[in-house]
Amino acid sequence: MEYRRHGVRKKFGGLDTRSGDDFIDFTFREFIYILEDIVETIKKTPNLKNPRRPQQGLWGYFHKSEIFLEARANKKILLETLIHELAHALYYSDDKRSMRERKIQRVEKILWRRFTEDQKRILSKYIPKHIVKKGPDSQN
Numbered sequence: 001m002e003y004r005r006h007g008v009r010k011k012f013g014g015l016d017t018r019s020g021d022d023f024i025d026f027t028f029r030e031f032i033y034i035l036e037d038i039v040e041t042i043k044k045t046p047n048l049k050n051p052r053r054p055q056q057g058l059w060g061y062f063h064k065s066e067i068f069l070e071a072r073a074n075k076k077i078l079l080e081t082l083i084h085e086l087a088h089a090l091y092y093s094d095d096k097r098s099m100r101e102r103k104i105q106r107v108e109k110i111l112w113r114r115f116t117e118d119q120k121r122i123l124s125k126y127i128p129k130h131i132v133k134k135g136p137d138s139q140n
């Protein structure tokens, strides 16, 4: 399967983008759309904190068009966290209809079980290898 966004054809090196489950594959395509068209940067940073509650450590944080991931997390936690943050983006709404944390955690667990290994490998490609020191803005 190919993705055509702004005329760009994107292939994923022979990895299968489909699981055969319509809902999982819809969610996967939406995640790729968010990663390609909405997210501007993904940063891996050490000692990630919630800028609104600086005493609270986090695995991940999604603000505007930036995703931050805790650099000390292992590969599995990094990918689980990316899926979690993308679920926030997919189920985000400006009003109180946004899905709250506990439901997003359930969605994350379901997606973790049902995405194929290839789908997970594709999502992993978006996790940066290098670490940056700078966390979310209001943290400085």
Ligand SMILES: [Zn+2]
Pocket (backbone or CB within 6 Å): 084, 088, 101, 104
């Ligand atoms: Zn969350």
